[in-house]
Amino acid sequence: MSESLDKTTSPSSASSRATPPGAEDPDEGHDVSDTFYTSQRKKGSHVFRVRLDATGFTLQRESPGGSIVKEQHVRISDIVGARCMRPKKSRRLAMSGACACSSGNPNSPAISASGDHHRTANTPSKCSTNSRENLPSDAGDASAFLYVFAYVLKKRSLRSELHRERTVLTLRFRSFDTFEDNMREADRWYRSLRWQLHRTLEEIFVAPTADERRRRVLVLLNPKSGSGDAREVFNMHVTPVLNEAEVPYDLYVTKHSNFAIEFLSTRCLDAWCCVVAVGGDGLFHEIVNGLLQRQDWAHVLPHLALGIIPCGSGNGLARSIAHCYNEPYFSKPVLGAALTVISGRSSPMDVVRVQLQSRSLYSFLSIGWGLISDVDIESERIRLLGYQRFTVWTLYRLVNLRTYNGRISYLLTDHQVSSTQSATGYAAQRRMQNSRSCNTHIDRLNGPAPNYHSSAEYLPQEFADVISLETSINQSFRSRCDSWLSGGSRRSFYYSISESIYHSLADESEFAGLSAAALENRQQNYGPASELPDLDEPLPEDQGWLVEEGEFVMMHAVYQTHLGIDCHFAPKAQLNDGTIYLILIRAGISRPQLLSFLYNMSSGTHLPEAHNDHVKVLPVRAFRLEPHDNHGIITVDGERVEFGPLQAEVLPGIARVMVPK
C-alpha cells in the first residue's frame, strides 16, 4: 500500500505549487493542484491528482503506473463554500469559533434560535491570521483539513426525480512538519476556492471592501406562515447553508401583518444586498409593496435582489423560480431555495401595478375574480382540512356554480397584436375607437429574457458522495483515520462554524429613528408613473384595447408559471416577459369541461391550444375589470382586496429576484 505512495510524498513533489512556509502566495486566486491519497482497509490505497480551477474540482485517480484510471468532477456551480479546520481532536475548539483559516468573513452569519433580530456585527473573525497563529498545535497530528461543501444533483433511481444532495470533499494536508505550515497550505486552497466562487457573483452581491467579500442578506421571517414552523425550518435547513457559504445575514421575525411593508418602506437598506422572505407569497407581497412605498424605489430596486424560502401554504413564486431554471423542487424545496439565496445570481422580474377604487398596490403573482378566488378565500372556513380544503371547496363550487357579469378590457402584448390581427379574431372582441396609446413605458422598461439553463447534467452516482482525500508526509503513509469527519453529511448532519451575537429589538423600537414625515407617508405608493387613464375615466379607443363582456365563471390574471406548488397555471410565463396571462372562462362551460380544466391545472395541461367558445388565454400588457354585479371576491396575490373595478398594467423587469446558478 505504502510503496507506490512513498514515491511521491516528499513535500516538494506532493504539492505541485506548495507555498514555502511563511511566504506570500503571489498567485492567490489562481488554479491549484496537488497529489492526495485515500486509504481504505478493504479497497487499499489510491493516488489522486486533484485540481481546482474555474470549473471546479477535478479528481483523477492514478494507477500505480501513473495513468489515469478514473476521473470525477465537482462542478464549481454546485460548491457553496469551504472551511479549513484542525484535526478531529481539536475540532471542538475549531467549531467554537477558532477555525484556523485566514480568510474568514468578519461578519459571519447569525444563527437564530429565538428572538427577533439576530445581528452578527462584532462577531470575532474566525479565520484571522492571529487566530491561526494563536491556536495551540495538536501534539499528535500536524494535519490541516479543508472541507468543501457541495450540493450535487443526483437521482436515486432511473424513475426518481433529480434532487440535490449534500456532499463534502475532505482534503487533508500534512506534507509539512508543523500544523501551521499545513494550515497555510489548506488555506491557500481555501482562498483559491473563495476566489473562484466570488468571481461569479453578480455585482450587487459583492461587498465594497475586500475583507467582507459578500454583502449582507436581510431575512424577514413570518413565524405564522404555512403550518407555523418557519422558524424551525430556517434554523434546520437554511442557516447551515448560509454558514457553509459564509453569507452574512440579519434576521428579523415579523411581529404582525404589514410588518414587512413598514420595515421596507421606512428603513435605510444600504447594508443589505438582498431581502429574503422566509414565509409564503403573502410575505413576499408585503416586501414588494414595502419597497414600492419608498420614495427612493428607483434607486433601491435595481440594487436589491429579492428571494423566498417557501414556508407558506401556496409557495407559487418559489415553485415558479425553480421551474423556470429547471431546478428540482419537490424533494427538498427549502434546500433548493436556500441554495438560490446564496447563488449570487438574479433575474429581473415583472411586477404588476393594480389600481383599485380606493388605492393602488403591486402584485407579483396573480389577480383573480370568480371561481378560483372564491375557492381560495371561502375555503378558509375549512382550513382545518389543510391543503384538501381546496379540493373540497372546488367540488362544492362546481355543484353550486356561480357566474359573474362584467366587462374585461385588455391590451394584447405587441407580439400578440400582430398575430391576432392576421388571425380570425375572437368572437366577442370589439375594437374601441379614437383612443391614444397608453403603454409607452412598457416597451421602454422591457429587458431581455433571462438566460435559462438546464440542470439535466448531474454528477454520476458514484461520485456524488463523501469524498475524503489527504496529502501525506514523506516518511510513511498513515491511513486517513479522521478523514471520515464528513461522513455525517449523508445524514444531513449540519453544524455551525460561526459564533453569533444576538440582539433583540423591543416592539416599541421597531421603527425608532423614523422621521415623522416618513411615518405619515408610509402608505404612499411610488413606482413608475402609470400609463393608464384613471380608473373612473374611459379607456382610450384607438390604441388596441379589446373587450370581452358577458357572464363569466372566472377571470384569472397570472404572471408566474405556478400559483402554488402543484398549480401550473401559466406554463408559458417567464419571470421577465412583460406579459400578464389573462385566462377567462365564460359561462356556459359544462361541468365536466370545468372539472377537467381544474384537474389538469396541476400538470399545466388545462389550457386549450386555441381559444374555444368558453376558455381563452390572452397574453396582455394591461387590462381593466369592471364587474357589473355588486358582490363577489377579488384577490391579488391570493389575498382578498376590495370588490369593484380594477385595472392592472405590467411593469416589466422592475424588480430583481434571486435565481439558481
Ligand SMILES: Nc1ncnc2c1ncn2[C@@H]1O[C@H](COP(=O)(O)OP(=O)(O)OP(=O)(O)O)[C@@H](O)[C@H]1O
Ligand atoms: N407575525 C405575524 N403574525 C400574523 N400575521 C403575520 C405575521 N407576519 C406576517 N403576517 C401576515 O401573514 C400573511 C400570510 O403570510 P405568508 O404569506 O407568509 O404565509 P401563508 O399565507 O401561509 O402562505 P401563502 O401566502 O403562500 O399562502 C401575510 O400576508 C402577512 O401579512
